Amino acid sequence: xxxxxxxxxxxxxxxxxxxxxxxxxxxxxxxxxxxxxxxxxxxxxxxxxxxxxxxxxxxxxxxxxxxxxxxxxxxxxxxxxxxxxxxxxxxxxxxxxxxxxxxxxxxxxxxxxxxxxxxxxxxxxxxxxxxxxxxxxxxxxxxxxxxxxxxxxxxxxxxxxxxxxxxxxxxxxxxxxxxxxxxxxxxxxxxxxxxxxxxxx
Numbered sequence: 001x002x003x004x005x006x007x008x009x010x011x012x013x014x015x016x017x018x019x020x021x022x023x024x025x026x027x028x029x030x031x032x033x034x035x036x037x038x039x040x041x042x043x044x045x046x047x048x049x050x051x052x053x054x055x056x057x058x059x060x061x062x063x064x065x066x067x068x069x070x071x072x073x074x075x076x077x078x079x080x081x082x083x084x085x086x087x088x089x090x091x092x093x094x095x096x097x098x099x100x101x102x103x104x105x106x107x108x109x110x111x112x113x114x115x116x117x118x119x120x121x122x123x124x125x126x127x128x129x130x131x132x133x134x135x136x137x138x139x140x141x142x143x144x145x146x147x148x149x150x151x152x153x154x155x156x157x158x159x160x161x162x163x164x165x166x167x168x169x170x171x172x173x174x175x176x177x178x179x180x181x182x183x184x185x186x187x188x189x190x191x192x193x194x195x196x197x198x199x200x201x
Contacts, residue, residue, distance in 0.1 A: 021181055027172040028182050037169045038186045041151045042193035044167060048123045049198060054086035056118055058110040058139055059127030062180050064091035066127055070187045078191040082199040110139035120147030129179040131158020140164035153186060155179040
């Protein structure tokens with residue numbers, strides 16, 4: 001099949017999605033609270049790193065993939081070569097996830113890892129497009145009780161999650177895929193700001 005074989009309807013469907021994506025990003029640019037939250041989260045993570053803390057990240061489904069993506073940017077590199085920064089995606093250890101899910105229930109798969117791995121001074125980045133994922137909310141509660149700074153990425157319906165976060169980026173969108181696009185863009189901005197602050201390039 002060549003490009004010429006696709007229908008105009010298909011091409012327009014792609015164009016419409018790209019326009020929706022552009023519009024969601026432009027809404028984010030216009031909302032100063034979104035931009036300020038992103039910059040402040042970067043400052044919080046930088047401060048934690050300078051004090052010997054680490055970043056813990058969790059989410060479900062596409063947000064789990066984003067958690068792994070973000071952790072990789074910190075532990076490896078983002079824009080330039082530098083020392084690794086400690087970041088752990090709580091979504092990757094299948095033995096831990098299935099053991100906790102089997103023994104304690106799926107709602108506690110992140111909570112137990114935070115209790116075992118988290119320390120006061122760490123930062124927990126929670127990601128939920130709906131803001132209503134019960135395992136993410138449970139993890140946020142236990143993280144706050146443990147003296148861990150809680151930050152979040154959510155969508156416009158994430159009221160419950162926002163109440164459990166010290167800082168939160170609320171993507172100005174209702175569509176899950178568009179929220180996820182804003183989340184990974186925000187996460188890249190955070191990585192870039194932290195990397196610059198830590199290594200001054």
